[in-house]
Amino acid sequence: MSSKRSGRGVSRPRQPLTKAMLLPMDQASAREQSLSYHLALAVCRGGHGNGHLFNELIRVVYVAWFLQQAGYGNERVECYKMAEYAVEAALELADRLNQWILAEDVIPVFERLLALHDSQLATAPLHKVLEAERQLLHFLAGTAPSPIPERDRGSAENH
Numbered sequence: 001m002s003s004k005r006s007g008r009g010v011s012r013p014r015q016p017l018t019k020a021m022l023l024p025m026d027q028a029s030a031r032e033q034s035l036s037y038h039l040a041l042a043v044c045r046g047g048h049g050n051g052h053l054f055n056e057l058i059r060v061v062y063v064a065w066f067l068q069q070a071g072y073g074n075e076r077v078e079c080y081k082m083a084e085y086a087v088e089a090a091l092e093l094a095d096r097l098n099q100w101i102l103a104e105d106v107i108p109v110f111e112r113l114l115a116l117h118d119s120q121l122a123t124a125p126l127h128k129v130l131e132a133e134r135q136l137l138h139f140l141a142g143t144a145p146s147p148i149p150e151r152d153r154g155s156a157e158n159h
Contacts (some may be wrong), residue, residue, distance in 0.1 A: 021127040030121040037117065041102075041110050049090070049100035057102070057110065058087045059136065064117040065148050066132035072124045073116050080148045082109045 024030070040056040043049055061083045067073060086106035094100045102110070121129065139147050 017125075017127055021130075022125050024123055025121050025126050025129055030118075034114070034118050034121060037114055041107070041114060044090070044100065044102040045104070045107050047099070047101040049094075049102065051091075051094070051100075054087055054090055054094075054100070054102075058084065060117050061087070061113060062136050062139065062147060063129075063132045064113050064120060066135045067117075067120045067124055067128060070124070070128050070132065072120045072128065075112065075116055077149060077151055079109055079112060081150065082106055083113055084146060084148060086110075 025033075037056060037060045040049075040053040040060075044053050044057060061080055064073065064075075065080050068075060083106065086103055086109070090100065090102050135147070
């Protein structure tokens with residue numbers, strides 16, 4: 001019997017996670033990522049946004065959602081949906097009137113989500129952040145309308 005494996009049908013064991021993957025993102029990288037999201041919000045709220053900046057805002061909404069699903073955060077689903085709808089409305093306005101602006105009434109929602117994401121980057125292991133980004137890419141490559149459900153589970157009886 002040969003000691004070599006053919007590799008067919010045999011799953012290889014996962015590589016163990018490195019120390020860096022088990023720890024939160026390094027502070028400089030987290031600060032840089034956070035700054036890009038906060039700047040996007042500042043520019044969009046001032047009416048000087050563009051497609052790239054609005055993509056940054058929706059990206060942080062979805063990555064924060066995926067990290068929350070992994071146990072890092074407890075913001076209500078309605079907050080995520082409000083942010084998602086606000087970006088969709090802004091994109092429609094930009095398409096119709098070429099005005100790139102975020103509605104003033106949703107700024108506090110984005111501020112809450114950005115604060116949550118800052119804490120996620122400071123506490124979630126790097127492998128969880130990378131997994132959330134992989135989930136985002138998977139969602140973007142698919143045809144699903146949104147990864148965020150319409151309302152919290154169990155909130156139907158509250159309405």
